[in-house]
Amino acid sequence: QVQLVQSGSELKKPGASVKVSCKASGYTFTKFSMNWVRQAPGQGLEWMGWINTNTGKPTYAQGFTGRFVFSLDTSVSTAYLQINSLKAEDTAVYYCAREVGTPEDHWGQGTLVTVSS
């Protein structure tokens, strides 16, 4: 069965970087796009962008350019989200999600990133 398993919670200081992983199994990784979605505490879902798992080309939503980097390691069927120069307002749960809003939709369990000094 399709599974997206994300890395564990992270506690980081402002200015540091974090890399969240999303390991896919149960399907051919390069057949479906991977999206990243942010959910700040008590807030709604916010689409961050997606990465074409076949070409590696990322597309970033407005507000998620510059410090946010999507990448892949297709040899281990894993997508990554790296956030640089962390700020307190980056504190959120980050989800990877395959093919959002389609019959091929699947989500990871989420990764809590806490930014605090």
Added chain:
Amino acid sequence: SSELTQDPAVSVALGQTVRITCQGDSLRNYYASWYQQKPGQAPVLVIYGKNNRPSGIPDRFSGSSSGNTDSLTITGAQAEDEADYYCNSRDSSGNQVLFGGGTKLTVL
């Protein structure tokens, strides 16, 4: 416009019918999908396309569309349906994904 607008909160009596709406210009070209999210859990897709339910979603969930407004209807709401519901679609250009602000459903 690049926004999807939802009412922040809606309530329904147990066993009654409730409609949750999502408004946006892009919905004239794209159907909304709908997600259910319970506290501490990842969102779960309950409706996609014109009115399609993924496997395992009860048939009390249905979707409809009219002009720039899409709706999620729960017919015979159950206690376990109490959750946040988010609509999702493309923006008018088709290049970006949008989420509505979410509707908190309370089952009384």
